[in-house]
Amino acid sequence: xxxxxxxxxxxxxxxxxxxxxxxxxxxxxxxxxxxxxxxxxxxxxxxxxxxxxxxxxxxxxxxxxxxxxxxxxxxxxxxxxxxxxxxxxxxxxxxxxxxxxxxxxxxxxxxxxxxxxxxxxxxx
Amino acid sequence: xxxxxxxxxxxxxxxxxxxxxxxxxxxxxxxxxxxxxxxxxxxxxxxxxxxxxxxxxxxxxxxxxxxxxxxxxxxxxxxxxxxxxxxxxxxxxxxxxxxxxxxxxxxxxxxxxxxxxxxxxxxxxxxxxxxxxxxxxxxxxxxxxxxxxxxxxxxxxxxxxxxx
Numbered sequence: 001x002x003x004x005x006x007x008x009x010x011x012x013x014x015x016x017x018x019x020x021x022x023x024x025x026x027x028x029x030x031x032x033x034x035x036x037x038x039x040x041x042x043x044x045x046x047x048x049x050x051x052x053x054x055x056x057x058x059x060x061x062x063x064x065x066x067x068x069x070x071x072x073x074x075x076x077x078x079x080x081x082x083x084x085x086x087x088x089x090x091x092x093x094x095x096x097x098x099x100x101x102x103x104x105x106x107x108x109x110x111x112x113x114x115x116x117x118x119x120x121x122x123x124x
Numbered sequence: 125x126x127x128x129x130x131x132x133x134x135x136x137x138x139x140x141x142x143x144x145x146x147x148x149x150x151x152x153x154x155x156x157x158x159x160x161x162x163x164x165x166x167x168x169x170x171x172x173x174x175x176x177x178x179x180x181x182x183x184x185x186x187x188x189x190x191x192x193x194x195x196x197x198x199x200x201x202x203x204x205x206x207x208x209x210x211x212x213x214x215x216x217x218x219x220x221x222x223x224x225x226x227x228x229x230x231x232x233x234x235x236x237x238x239x240x241x242x243x244x245x246x247x248x249x250x251x252x253x254x255x256x257x258x259x260x261x262x263x264x265x266x267x268x269x270x271x272x273x274x275x276x277x278x279x280x281x282x283x284x285x286x287x288x
Contacts, residue, residue: 036176037169037205067176069201070255096194104262105255 018046025056026121032064035072044075051082051089058083059120061092068098073107080111088112090120159185160225167208167218167239175222176201179235186226186233187284195263196235196282200224202256203237203278211241211276232266232281240275 016033027050035043050058060076062068076091083089093099094115102108114120161182165171179200183193204220212218221238261267266281 034173036173036201037208038173067198067201069198069205070259071205073255096191097198100191100194101198101259101263105259107255 016042018042020046020050022055023121026059027053027055027057028059028061028117028121030061030064034067035065036067036069037071040069040071040075043072044079047075047079048082051079051087054086057088057090057121059090059092059117061117061120062098063092063094063117065093066097068101070101070105073102073105076102077107077110090114092117092120157225161223163220163222165220165222167204167212167220167241169205169208171220172201172204172208175204179222179224182224183233186224188233188282189285192282196233196280199260199263199267199280200235200237202260203235203280206256206278207237207239207241207276211239226284228284231284233284234279234281236277236279238275238277 016035016039017031019030019032021028021030029046029050031043033039047058047060058079060079080089089111091102091111091113092115093102093113099108099113102111102113112120114123161179163175163178165175176197180193180197183196186193186196188196200222204222207218207220218239218241221236223236223238225234225236227234257269260278260280264280265283268277268279270277270279
């Protein structure tokens with residue numbers, strides 16, 4: 001399977017979706033919507049599934065995430081641990097709703113975060 | 125009245141003496157001052173999304189900066205999530221109380237989240253799930269957590285920028 005998308009249409013007026021793209025040995029997950037107690041399990045499942053294939057790199061793009069609760073940050077930390085030495089695990093995030101809370105909780109110290117997807121994909 | 129969003133039926137009052145529609149199982153909230161926000165709902169994760177959106181909408185008129193509004197919404201959500209996840213463990217159904225007040229005299233906005241369950245002190249090793257309280261404290265200049273036999277109150281305040 002080269003490309004797949006998870007769509008969750010029901011919860012909330014703003015919707016939540018994760019689009020998964022495979023670029024060779026890199027998997028990019030584009031998250032759209034709000035990460036909270038209701039949607040976080042979907043995030044965890046999607047990232048875990050991508051990591052289970054043991055690609056070289058997994059990039060989780062949070063550019064279109066307008067809200068990130070601590071439950072989501074805990075999942076990102078867990079996924080970073082799951083990635084271990086096998087897979088480079090990177091986030092794309094900027095701004096008050098995602099980067100700032102990850103800074104406050106120390107997530108930004110534990111995981112490599114890039115302001116743009118290009119940078120996440122190209123930097124060493 | 126058909127509701128255009130998920131929280132319209134929760135008992136939100138924008139104006140004192142406004143719509144008094146009583147919902148089954150919904151506590152009547154008679155002490156809400158004009159411009160304040162007060163909800164009392166079942167402590168369930170699915171309810172928090174609507175509450176968060178209502179709070180964010182309310183905060184638009186609060187006089188807080190955009191950054192503080194983001195902080196208010198996230199910190200309040202974390203306080204509510206704490207209640208949902210911990211306060212009523214092993215119990216069938218708990219209640220959550222959310223109040224947001226703009227205090228012009230004191231020059232601040234205060235959000236209070238109350239549950240009526242058991243206070244769980246944060247574990248020494250919070251592991252992967254213990255980021256809620258540190259996040260609340262990081263986002264809020266003034267946080268007060270009051271556990272009691274009856275439940276726990278988390279009170280969070282942000283100063284309103286002086287008007288020009």
